[in-house]
Amino acid sequence: MLDIKVEMTKTPKELPSADNPLKFGTIFTDHMFIMNYEEGKGWINPRVVPYQPISLEPSAMVFHYGQEMFEGLKAYKTEDGRTLLFRPNKNAERTNRTNRRICIPEIPIEDFVQAVKTVVKIDEAWIPTKPGTSLYIRPFIIATDPFLGVRPSHSYMFMIILSPVGPYYPEGLNPVKIWIEDEYVRAVKGGIGEAKTGGNYVASLRSQVKAHDEGYSQVMWLDGVDRKYIEEVGAMNIFFKINGTLITPLLTGSILPGVTRDSVIQVCKEWGLAVEERRISIDEIYEAYQNGTLEEVFGTGTAAVISPVGGLRWGDQIMQVQDGGIGPVSQKLYDTLTGIQLGRIEDTHNWTVEV
Amino acid sequence: MLDIKVEMTKTPKELPSADNPLKFGTIFTDHMFIMNYEEGKGWINPRVVPYQPISLEPSAMVFHYGQEMFEGLKAYKTEDGRTLLFRPNKNAERTNRTNRRICIPEIPIEDFVQAVKTVVKIDEAWIPTKPGTSLYIRPFIIATDPFLGVRPSHSYMFMIILSPVGPYYPEGLNPVKIWIEDEYVRAVKGGIGEAKTGGNYVASLRSQVKAHDEGYSQVMWLDGVDRKYIEEVGAMNIFFKINGTLITPLLTGSILPGVTRDSVIQVCKEWGLAVEERRISIDEIYEAYQNGTLEEVFGTGTAAVISPVGGLRWGDQIMQVQDGGIGPVSQKLYDTLTGIQLGRIEDTHNWTVEV
Ligand SMILES: Cc1ncc(COP(=O)(O)O)c(C=O)c1O
Ligand SMILES: Cc1ncc(COP(=O)(O)O)c(C=O)c1O
Numbered sequence: 001m002l003d004i005k006v007e008m009t010k011t012p013k014e015l016p017s018a019d020n021p022l023k024f025g026t027i028f029t030d031h032m033f034i035m036n037y038e039e040g041k042g043w044i045n046p047r048v049v050p051y052q053p054i055s056l057e058p059s060a061m062v063f064h065y066g067q068e069m070f071e072g073l074k075a076y077k078t079e080d081g082r083t084l085l086f087r088p089n090k091n092a093e094r095t096n097r098t099n100r101r102i103c104i105p106e107i108p109i110e111d112f113v114q115a116v117k118t119v120v121k122i123d124e125a126w127i128p129t130k131p132g133t134s135l136y137i138r139p140f141i142i143a144t145d146p147f148l149g150v151r152p153s154h155s156y157m158f159m160i161i162l163s164p165v166g167p168y169y170p171e172g173l174n175p176v177k178i179w180i181e182d183e184y185v186r187a188v189k190g191g192i193g194e195a196k197t198g199g200n201y202v203a204s205l206r207s208q209v210k211a212h213d214e215g216y217s218q219v220m221w222l223d224g225v226d227r228k229y230i231e232e233v234g235a236m237n238i239f240f241k242i243n244g245t246l247i248t249p250l251l252t253g254s255i256l257p258g259v260t261r262d263s264v265i266q267v268c269k270e271w272g273l274a275v276e277e278r279r280i281s282i283d284e285i286y287e288a289y290q291n292g293t294l295e296e297v298f299g300t301g302t303a304a305v306i307s308p309v310g311g312l313r314w315g316d317q318i319m320q321v322q323d324g325g326i327g328p329v330s331q332k333l334y335d336t337l338t339g340i341q342l343g344r345i346e347d348t349h350n351w352t353v354e355v
Numbered sequence: 356m357l358d359i360k361v362e363m364t365k366t367p368k369e370l371p372s373a374d375n376p377l378k379f380g381t382i383f384t385d386h387m388f389i390m391n392y393e394e395g396k397g398w399i400n401p402r403v404v405p406y407q408p409i410s411l412e413p414s415a416m417v418f419h420y421g422q423e424m425f426e427g428l429k430a431y432k433t434e435d436g437r438t439l440l441f442r443p444n445k446n447a448e449r450t451n452r453t454n455r456r457i458c459i460p461e462i463p464i465e466d467f468v469q470a471v472k473t474v475v476k477i478d479e480a481w482i483p484t485k486p487g488t489s490l491y492i493r494p495f496i497i498a499t500d501p502f503l504g505v506r507p508s509h510s511y512m513f514m515i516i517l518s519p520v521g522p523y524y525p526e527g528l529n530p531v532k533i534w535i536e537d538e539y540v541r542a543v544k545g546g547i548g549e550a551k552t553g554g555n556y557v558a559s560l561r562s563q564v565k566a567h568d569e570g571y572s573q574v575m576w577l578d579g580v581d582r583k584y585i586e587e588v589g590a591m592n593i594f595f596k597i598n599g600t601l602i603t604p605l606l607t608g609s610i611l612p613g614v615t616r617d618s619v620i621q622v623c624k625e626w627g628l629a630v631e632e633r634r635i636s637i638d639e640i641y642e643a644y645q646n647g648t649l650e651e652v653f654g655t656g657t658a659a660v661i662s663p664v665g666g667l668r669w670g671d672q673i674m675q676v677q678d679g680g681i682g683p684v685s686q687k688l689y690d691t692l693t694g695i696q697l698g699r700i701e702d703t704h705n706w707t708v709e710v
Contacts, residue, residue, distance in 0.1 A: 147381060151560070191541070192557065197421070203457075205420075
């Protein structure tokens, strides 16, 4: 158990009004959690303080060598006023998996969850309640040694900030159009692709700009070796329903092991759907599209939960899926997962954790 | 021409004494350069201010999505008291190459060089003069938008900090032992390997820790596709002299185009040495080692200029080079390049730039 000191703000901000669209990731609550790491002392000084800028030496290693990691999860307000988190232990576990890969000291799972709960409780009034809204929780760690030279830092800051968010896609559950990237690569086996660290996201920017310019909202990545196996989409894992079977890329080290991905696999198996985790090539997708067996495509991720995919563009080929609409499995998964998250559907897996 | 405002420190620090060993990257001078970027305004407000911490929102994009880049070059004091930079235009050009890859707005070459010259001039007294010492110059750019979500930032800070440094290897020009990594990958074609951005360095940490634990000071990377072609070493490019010919990996997008690498190629060609830029596999190196034609191996980089390699470890194989000593080409290159940098040898290429 962490002994978390709390310093409440003396100047609380005004809560966003109920009809504020809450553009994703732009508004932050009154408080944040901070804990420091110092070599020889471990993780120390856990505290909740007013949301405020942080001051770092210009030589702080995070600015130079990218030793940083983040997580993302959400808190939801139920109709009867409870606050629920969705599988926060999974984010804590993934934090440590990321940390091991990039040489950041691990954080005990229960301390991570306690820190999340504590700061969410304090800013509970910020959790929005309109359909599709939630409180986005961003834990992150940065390397703070004032040192130029490539080695793991000896000091870190672990912080949690909170942001009330509207639906990820302002239009609601709407099919997205996806650009299949065949020039740039996001990550490769043996690299840092399965870690949730800045280096994977910066690698994606240029493709994303290109895709946006062409009218596509997301980029789908192919593997860096054979340049033909599907990896994942910007900030989502990806599923294909082909001829009745759900197929999603295997976790081979270059893609993020998504919490939503894991939940979708479990739920679909319980529904009796065939689910395969395996390598799947873009040629196989294209073939299924051509012979009419590509039934549904959807992305999974904390931000949008389920994102139906209405179209894919691969070079000169444009594949329309579900006539550009929402498929039945996508819709049912969205309703089920958000139902569990909002406490409307019985949580048979014990996935939700009350704050 | 930038109109650079200067605010001098009122509390100058004590200069390091002449027998301070100047551990690399730990001491910083009295001033730093800052310039901001704002969308619609471009790069604005260039200034030199006292060296001080910077204050950022916890949501600043650099902490989350790794949109950051850096450069590294050095200023040297000549025996007749002049201050020389070595090919600063190359660092300015590489900055923009990095920036294009990771969607940071470019900086005009002449502005970059002017900024470097200005801040170096102001802290000229900090340039150490003992053999092997210099003033390390670290320009870097960070994304500052307070925003959670993956897209290029709309605001940035470009900064230059300065650090007086001793020889990179405290023991002087001493052969290093190199660990050839066959499990992890640093970068892959199509990725960000040729950009000087944090994501490449964080990817290297785990291997580096492993190598250190085994008594090796540096890691040599193999390519991410075939896992057998030589890429580069930690913070150096790499050269092999096999049977009289110098061979260095071709720039194929996954390795940094080093300024020292480029200088070495030019100088060696002028000396009449055969130089090949091409793919070279670890098997070819091993074969050359076995048949006695692996004559020299050395790394090239700003920090150590030339690093003779005395030994390589590849799985269970240990290859000793030059009986673990310094080869004649390595020594001659070191003497020549540092000679030019220190103004002792005629600079026929116009590589040095006086501050
Ligand atoms: C690269 C990437 N892949 C997949 C996901 C989906 O993971 P999760 O379902 O845990 O949100 C995310 C977002 O978190 C991501 O950033
Ligand atoms: C990854 C990497 N490769 C090579 C180099 C050598 O480049 P340069 O000679 O420009 O210093 C560096 C250092 O700058 C580096 O970080």
